[in-house]
Amino acid sequence: MFAFLVSALLLPAPSPAAPAPAPDWRTPFEKGNGNTTTTHAECISYYQQLDAAYPEIQLREAGTTDSGRPLHEVVVSLDGDFEPASVRAKGRRIVFIQNGIHPGEPEGIDASMMLARDYMQKKELRRQLADVVLVFIPIYNVDGALNRNATTRTNQNGPESYGFRGNARNLDLNRDYIKQDSRNARAFAQLFQRWQPDIYVDTHTSNGADYQYTMTLIATQKDKLHPALSQYLQQRLLPALYGGMDKQKWYLTPYVDFEGRTPDARGLVGFLETPRYSTGYTTLFNTIGFVTETHMLKAYTPRVKATYDFLDLLIKTVHQDAAAIAQARATAAEQTRTQQQFALGWRLDTTQAERFTFRGYEGKTKPSEVSGLPRMYYDRKAPYVKSVPYYNTFRPTVTVQRPQAYVIPQAWGEVVERLRLSGVQLRQLAADTTITGEVYYIQDYKTGPRPYEGHYLHSQVQVRPVRQARPFLRGDYVVSLNQPAARYLIETLEPQATDSFFAWGFFDSILQQKEYFSDYVFEDVAAELLRRKPELRAQLEAKKKADPTFAASAAAQLDWVYRQSDHYEASHLRYPVLRVL
Incomplete structure (x- = not known):
């Protein structure tokens, strides 16, 4: 026994366990060669790791997409409060960042992964979340992200492979916010309404002209935004963003939309984002919106870095301006509740322009190797900095x-x-009833000759209002305008609005007549009607004198009499939504 104890004491002590390796928090983009982007599976896995490591981050499912895969949301909240109503009750500003609506434009996907990590690991960034909560959609177009390829972004300089613009139904989701044909858009609407964010960002890559900028920016069009929010946007937020990005050498320009041959020919034109677009939809609920557009021809790494720096700067500015943003939104909400006149259509005012110092490249021509004819190109050896007009004032055309x-x-x-x-x-009616109000008859409209995002869009809609008593059934819906969604209701239910439900074809069946007549039968009915109503005969004769084409057509005259008679169906061309005045 003694010998055993001595030998045991002489044995070498066991080595202490080696320390566990530090977690590798690099994103797939950071592990790559600077020209790669994460896959959908890698992206969600990375957020799952962040969720497991940090109680301030939560990844959860927020609905389904047309591919059958879930739509995810990531919430970053320093006190671990991930419930929208509770966060709003605490007076925190909410910044909602959506990525990958076009998965071939993935800079925001990669930048947001790094941003969420850094806001946990860097003290100076964590401080910016003291009164700000971040909500990310890691990849909105999950369907397109799964359809990965390396060829469809013909004009784009990287990354090596990426997702496809269309979703599983081949819809461009950035045209689907009002019509909501996709499950993606329906899930987004519910998520957006739960959070009711102060600031919304949609990250993209641009097409179009060549210029010196790595990033261009679409801000909510100032004339469409509520005046209180527009004033804050123009006087404080945009100057802070442009100035902050300039300091980091990421010079910003408004989105490069122009009508001339090159941007400097006639100047830049503001982008009028109607409610079919993400920021057009969010504006209806008094949310300030931005679309970042990095330039397709710049290398992928600087595009990701510029997106990261813009998002970081925006969050910092929201933190600094939290009180001002809260006041502007409260004013907008209160005044929208009592606002009486609403604009339904807009036109660019070409007499109003501000000056903007634009950094571009000269546009030149040379013979085409394809056709032999002159072709345009941008000469990067001929950069310029010049003042150009920027047209960004829009006037209402329909109210x-x-x-x-x-x-x-x-x-x-x-x-x-x-x-x-x-x-x-x-609110649903509890019993059958008759309600008197104003109805519209559709007088005229134009329809596009080809389908657009699955619909034949109507435009230039003209209506004739008529006061009528209309019967309604138990279960029909009464929608009061005394609610936060008032502007959304007006821009979807007034048929003259650019992106109304009528414009998108949801009421097309009212445009088709269901009953008609046989001419040889109605000839006698019409003759009797004209005998009984001499005033109607006088109107018919006057119309024939004024319109020779009408006078030469027996069918047109018979149809006219039919439309003045009780036989003509009252529901033809009658918009079914009643306006209670």
Whole structure:
């Protein structure tokens, strides 16, 4: 026994366990060669690791997409409060960042992964979240991200492979915010309404001209934004963003949209984002929106870095301006509740322009190797910095008086469903009843000759308002305008609006007549009607004198009499939504 104890004491002590290796928090982009982007699986896995490591981050499913895969949201909240109502009650500003609506434009996907990590690991960044909560959609177009390729972004300088613009139904999701054909858009609407963010960002890569900038920026069009928010945007937020990016040598320009041959020919034109676009939709709810557009021809790494720096600067500015943003949004919300006139259409005012110092390249021509004819190119050996006009003032072309409420027959369930998804409060009638109000008859409209995002869009809609008593059924919907979604309701339910539900074809069945007549039968009915109503005969004769083509057409005259008779269906061309005044 003693010998055993001595030998045991002489044995070498066991080595202490080697320390566990430090976690590798590099993103797939950072591990790559500077020209690669994460896959969907890698992206979600990375956020799962962040969720497991940091109680301030939560990854969760926020709905489904057309591919059947879940749409995810990532919430970054320093006190671990991930519930929207509670966060708003604490007076925190909410910044909502959406990535990958076009997965071939993935800079925001990679930048946001690094940003979420750095806001956990760097003390100076954590301080910026003291009164700010971040909400990320890691990849919005999950369907397109799964359809990975290396060829479809013909004009783009990297990354090596990427997702496809269309989703599983070949929809461009950045045209789907009002019509919501995709499950992606329906999930987004519910997520957006839960958070009701102060600032919204949609990250993109641009197409178009060549110029010196790595990033261009679309801000919510100032004339479409509520004046209180527009004033804050123009006087404080945009100067802070432009100045801050300039200091980091990421010179910014408004999105390079122009009508001339090159941007300097006639100047830049503001981008009018209607509600089909993400920032057009968010504006309807008094959220300031931005679309970042990095330049397609710059290398991928600086595009990611510029996006990262812009998002970081924006969050820092929101932190500094939290009180001012809260005040501007409160003013906008209160005044929208009592606003009486709303614009439904806009036109660029070409008499109003500000000056902007633009950094471009000269546009020149040379013979085409394809056709032998002159072709245009941008000469990067001929950069310039010059003052150009920037046209960004839009005037209303169509306005409407706010009704007290709308009444929507339950038959139009697709419309009702979309209203609910966007947070609209509806009340159903408890019994059959008759309600007197204003109805529209569609007088004229133009329809595009080819489908656009799955619809034949209507435009230039003209209506004739008529006061009528209309019967409604138990279960039909009364929608009061005394709610936060008032502007959204007006721009979707007034048929003259650019992106109304009528414009997108949700009410097309009212445009088709269901009953008609046989001419040889109605000839006798029409003759009897004209005998009984001499005033109608006088109107017919006057119309024949004024219109020789009409006078030469027996069918046109018979149709005219038919439309003045009780036999003509009252529902033809009658928009079914009643305006209660």
